[in-house]
Amino acid sequence: MTEVFVCSAAELGEGSVKVVAAGSREIGVIRRKGQCYAYLNQCPHQGGPVCEGVRIPKVETVLNDELQFFGHTFSEDVDHIVCPWHGYEYNLETGVCVGDAGLQLKRYELVEREGGIYVVI
Numbered sequence: 620m621t622e623v624f625v626c627s628a629a630e631l632g633e634g635s636v637k638v639v640a641a642g643s644r645e646i647g648v649i650r651r652k653g654q655c656y657a658y659l660n661q662c663p664h665q666g667g668p669v670c671e672g673v674r675i676p677k678v679e680t681v682l683n684d685e686l687q688f689f690g691h692t693f694s695e696d697v698d699h700i701v702c703p704w705h706g707y708e709y710n711l712e713t714g715v716c717v718g719d720a721g722l723q724l725k726r727y728e729l730v731e732r733e734g735g736i737y738v739v740i
């Protein structure tokens with residue numbers, strides 16, 4: 620396994636994304652709510668640059684006690700990343716596609732040490 624330097628930890632601020640070349644592939648490193656995630660910057664749908672998409676909270680349906688629709692709200696716990704090409708949404712923590720569980724982003728391990736962030740390929 621090889622570690623590829625991404626950037627300094629300070630450079631990857633809250634909500635930001637850094638895309639790095641790692642051999643023949645691009646990997647996107649995303650910091651959201653203090654956590655860092657690394658995914659191949661290639662959407663499993665048709666290859667779009669998924670890591671460059673917006674990150675948004677999951678939209679949840681609100682039901683009343685009789686299970687009647689009561690509106691929508693944004694999740695405080697679950698975030699999605701939205702592919703900029705066709706809008707497929709992926710769970711940021713797991714990489715699984717929200718609309719098709721058979722699609723999943725390829726995830727990479729990250730290492731933080733001595734003020735730097737490295738992706739393991």
Ligand code: FES
Pocket residue numbers: 662663664665666667669702703704705706707
């Ligand atoms: S290529 Fe990502 S949604 Fe189509």
